[in-house]
Amino acid sequence: MRNYFWLIPLFPLLGFILNGGFGLWQVARTGNRPAKPFVYCVACGSILLSLLLSLSCFIALLQLDPHDRVWEFELFRWIHGPALQTVTGDLANFHVSWGFQLDPLSVVMILVVTGVGFLIHVYSIGYMADEEEGFYRFFAYMNLFMFMMLTLVLANNYLLMFVGWEGVGLCSYLLIGYYIDKKSAGDAAKKAFVVNRIGDFAFIIGMLMIFTYFGSLDFTEVFEGVEEMFPTPETLWGPLCWIALLLFIGAAGKSAQIPLFVWLPDAMEGPTPVSALIHAATMVTAGVYMVARSSAIYSRAPDVLFIVAVVGICTALLAASIAMFQNDIKRVLAYSTVSQLGYMFAALGVGAAAAGIFHLMTHAFFKALLFLGSGSVIAALHHEQDMRKMGGLKKYLPRTWWTMGIATLAIAGVPGLAGFFSKDEILWRSFSNPEGHLVFWLVGVLVAGMTAFYMMRMMFLTFHGEERLSPEVASHVHESPSVMTVPLVILAVGSVFVGYLGLPAWLGLGPNVFEQFLEPAFETSYHGAGESVHAAHSTEILLTLVSVAVAGLGIYLAYQFFLKHKEKAARLRERFSGLHSIIYNKYYVDEAYDFLFVSGGTGWGRFFGAKNWGRFLSAFDNNVVDGAVNNSASMTKFVAWVSGLVDIHFVDRMVNLVAETFEFFSTVLRKIQTGLVQRYALFFVIGIILVISFYLYMGV
Amino acid sequence: MVDITHYLVLSTIVFSIGVVGVLTRRNVIIILMSIELMLNSVNLNLVAFSDRLQDPSGQVFAVFVITVAAAEAAVGLGIIIALFRNKATVNVDEIDLMRG
Numbered sequence: 001m002r003n004y005f006w007l008i009p010l011f012p013l014l015g016f017i018l019n020g021g022f023g024l025w026q027v028a029r030t031g032n033r034p035a036k037p038f039v040y041c042v043a044c045g046s047i048l049l050s051l052l053l054s055l056s057c058f059i060a061l062l063q064l065d066p067h068d069r070v071w072e073f074e075l076f077r078w079i080h081g082p083a084l085q086t087v088t089g090d091l092a093n094f095h096v097s098w099g100f101q102l103d104p105l106s107v108v109m110i111l112v113v114t115g116v117g118f119l120i121h122v123y124s125i126g127y128m129a130d131e132e133e134g135f136y137r138f139f140a141y142m143n144l145f146m147f148m149m150l151t152l153v154l155a156n157n158y159l160l161m162f163v164g165w166e167g168v169g170l171c172s173y174l175l176i177g178y179y180i181d182k183k184s185a186g187d188a189a190k191k192a193f194v195v196n197r198i199g200d201f202a203f204i205i206g207m208l209m210i211f212t213y214f215g216s217l218d219f220t221e222v223f224e225g226v227e228e229m230f231p232t233p234e235t236l237w238g239p240l241c242w243i244a245l246l247l248f249i250g251a252a253g254k255s256a257q258i259p260l261f262v263w264l265p266d267a268m269e270g271p272t273p274v275s276a277l278i279h280a281a282t283m284v285t286a287g288v289y290m291v292a293r294s295s296a297i298y299s300r301a302p303d304v305l306f307i308v309a310v311v312g313i314c315t316a317l318l319a320a321s322i323a324m325f326q327n328d329i330k331r332v333l334a335y336s337t338v339s340q341l342g343y344m345f346a347a348l349g350v351g352a353a354a355a356g357i358f359h360l361m362t363h364a365f366f367k368a369l370l371f372l373g374s375g376s377v378i379a380a381l382h383h384e385q386d387m388r389k390m391g392g393l394k395k396y397l398p399r400t401w402w403t404m405g406i407a408t409l410a411i412a413g414v415p416g417l418a419g420f421f422s423k424d425e426i427l428w429r430s431f432s433n434p435e436g437h438l439v440f441w442l443v444g445v446l447v448a449g450m451t452a453f454y455m456m457r458m459m460f461l462t463f464h465g466e467e468r469l470s471p472e473v474a475s476h477v478h479e480s481p482s483v484m485t486v487p488l489v490i491l492a493v494g495s496v497f498v499g500y501l502g503l504p505a506w507l508g509l510g511p512n513v514f515e516q517f518l519e520p521a522f523e524t525s526y527h528g529a530g531e532s533v534h535a536a537h538s539t540e541i542l543l544t545l546v547s548v549a550v551a552g553l554g555i556y557l558a559y560q561f562f563l564k565h566k567e568k569a570a571r572l573r574e575r576f577s578g579l580h581s582i583i584y585n586k587y588y589v590d591e592a593y594d595f596l597f598v599s600g601g602t603g604w605g606r607f608f609g610a611k612n613w614g615r616f617l618s619a620f621d622n623n624v625v626d627g628a629v630n631n632s633a634s635m636t637k638f639v640a641w642v643s644g645l646v647d648i649h650f651v652d653r654m655v656n657l658v659a660e661t662f663e664f665f666s667t668v669l670r671k672i673q674t675g676l677v678q679r680y681a682l683f684f685v686i687g688i689i690l691v692i693s694f695y696l697y698m699g700v
Numbered sequence: 701m702v703d704i705t706h707y708l709v710l711s712t713i714v715f716s717i718g719v720v721g722v723l724t725r726r727n728v729i730i731i732l733m734s735i736e737l738m739l740n741s742v743n744l745n746l747v748a749f750s751d752r753l754q755d756p757s758g759q760v761f762a763v764f765v766i767t768v769a770a771a772e773a774a775v776g777l778g779i780i781i782a783l784f785r786n787k788a789t790v791n792v793d794e795i796d797l798m799r800g
Contacts (some may be wrong), residue, residue: 673798673799674796674799675795675796675797675798675799676792676793676795676796676799677731677792677795678722678723678724678731678792681722681723682723685719685723
């Protein structure tokens with residue numbers, strides 16, 4: 001296995017080449033699109049191969065000693081850079097290899113990515129069945145996405161990770177804008193791309209700083225360097241904090257955290273399987289993975305950890321509050337995703353990376369299930385996404401209903417389901433870890449209650465209560481085919497049982513297996529600062545009970561407002577209409593960004609507005625930058641002209657002068673050279689006579 | 701009594717005839733003969749001084765000059781023949797191959 005795990009990302013790449021390349025070729029050659037069965041067999045088959053290989057790698061890894069569970073494989077040396085000087089004064093070669101690394105952290109990621117990814121691919125066969133033009137394009141992009149995502153999580157250095165990072169961003173762009181004839185889809189794709197770019201910019205600077213400080217981009221070498229240079233955490237804000245902060249900005253862009261979360265809800269313009277795969281289960285968790293991977297850096301930058309925790313918990317709160325008032329079923333789930341990602345960052349921020357990754361895994365299952373379920377609903381209702389026009393769908397879509405119900409209970413934190421274990425692990429850590437704080441726990445519990453509330457609201461509005469379908473839609477409602485519902489069922493099973501991989505210690509069944517498994521991946525992080533508060537298990541149980549109670553309260557309130565006494569909700573909305581409209585409009589964040597950075601109106605907008613900035617920058621570009629370039633060109637031209645004059649009139653003149661001098665004398669002297677012997681003899685005689693007469697005259 | 705002055709006058713006359721011959725005659729063979737005259741005037745001079753100074757080395761010189769003159773005449777005639785074969789003339793006016 002050890003030498004073959006690099007094949008895992010390769011299969012989707014082959015799928016992409018086959019589907020995309022063959023599809024394009026066939027369309028160009030015959031005008032026909034490739035046959036659908038061929039397309040989906042290639043797409044799903046390649047992911048299945050990756051999944052099987054991932055599983056066997058996982059099993060092989062399990063059989064090793066926990067500390068040997070790191071495999072590295074260098075496919076080829078990618079960049080042969082020059083030797084550069086690092087901050088410490090050493091020379092370091094800028095060498096980057098196309099190398100993969102498999103350790104407990106990345107094996108969890110590849111299992112989630114290939115497992116959930118495979119199910120979503122299968123589901124897509126049914127969901128995209130009506131697509132004609134874009135069928136092969138869709139699956140080609142999906143496979144490319146899988147390739148990039150697997151590269152991201154398997155990379156053994158930051159730069160290759162960044163390749164995957166950008167690659168998934170590209171695929172996200174392509175798939176959000178999949179419906180190419182819809183302007184809103186194109187706009188959303190652009191928005192996602194541009195917002196991500198802000199984060200990526202910080203990521204690149206962070207990477208460059210890593211290289212200048214540690215002389216490498218390979219994870220192992222960087223983390224060893226960190227351990228060596230920073231044996232204790234950086235108490236004053238310094239280079240390590242900057243690196244951590246910059247990487248976190250990159251993660252915030254990719255994982256939709258404040259202030260860069262605005263793109264994710266708009267990304268729902270893409271087909272629903274895309275939302276499930278990219279914008280819920282895998283790509284958006286790349287930021288979490290990256291921060292967890294860099295925990296050697298983060299654990300030594302406590303100030304940044306605090307920022308991560310605050311941003312995470314604030315995002316969780318903000319997104320959950322927005323999700324409570326959305327009417328579009330996919331937007332509820334989108335904000336829910338943002339909120340759950342906030343949870344994961346909060347976990348990372350309190351130094352509980354393993355808990356964050358655990359939540360990432362469970363979340364991938366139930367959130368993918370929720371999205372796919374919503375896709376099933378949307379498909380059944382002919383692309384109706386407004387929950388106000390649903391209701392009472394339970395009897396039409398029984399399978400969708402119960403699978404989504406399980407996912408809802410799981411995300412709401414009902415004991416025994418996946419979300420319960422992972423969420424409570426995070427809440428407990430945010431309370432007990434040295435970096436944690438009671439406030440984090442309180443907000444976390446509040447968010448848990450809100451999550452339960454808005455998820456149940458979504459369920460009630462969609463599946464229960466009176467039917468609000470328009471008559472022509474109602475006559476066509478049907479349960480989705482089994483190619484779509486079977487993945488739902490499998491994911492539902494996962495949503496129930498995946499939590500049991502990480503049973504908390506207070507159950508008395510031994511320590512947390514999942515965290516134990518992940519431990520080697522966090523070996524290089526800082527462990528010194530006191531063990532977590534060894535509170536009694538009773539405290540943990542008490543806190544868990546509180547959070548379950550709050551979640552129950554959320555469910556109860558949702559039941560009251562949206563099923564039993566709908567007028568209560570309306571009355572409440574009336575009373576707090578101001579607050580409601582603020583939250584309903586998503587706190588006007590989009591409008592604020594638009595005002596500040598995009599369109600530009602008055603005041604600040606005029607100053608910071610992108611249009612004006614754009615105009616200013618373009619004027620700067622035209623006049624100063626281009627001017628400088630053109631000036632240097634004309635300057636060169638002038639100098640060349642002067643130099644040319646000197647050359648022609650001075651240097652060449654000198655050369656010609658020499659030649660002309662010789663020519664002049666030769667025209668004179670050649671006359672003597674008659675070739676007649678007697679003339680020469682005459683000169684002799686004259687010469688001799690002159691010489692003799694000279695001597696005679698001198699009187700010698 | 702014939703003294704050194706007569707010899708010298710004779711030799712000067714002969715030499716001058718030779719010089720004039722070399723400078724004025726067109727036929728290469730005559731030029732060659734004029735050169736011969738000049739050489740012989742020199743020989744006359746050498747022998748005259750040898751007798752006057754009672755030193756035989758002048759006569760030795762004269763013998764050398766005669767020898768060299770013979771060789772020179774041979775070479776000169778050879779060149780003239782070669783020239784004649786190429787140019788079909790022995791007229792120095794018409795031979796200006798080295799004209800610049």
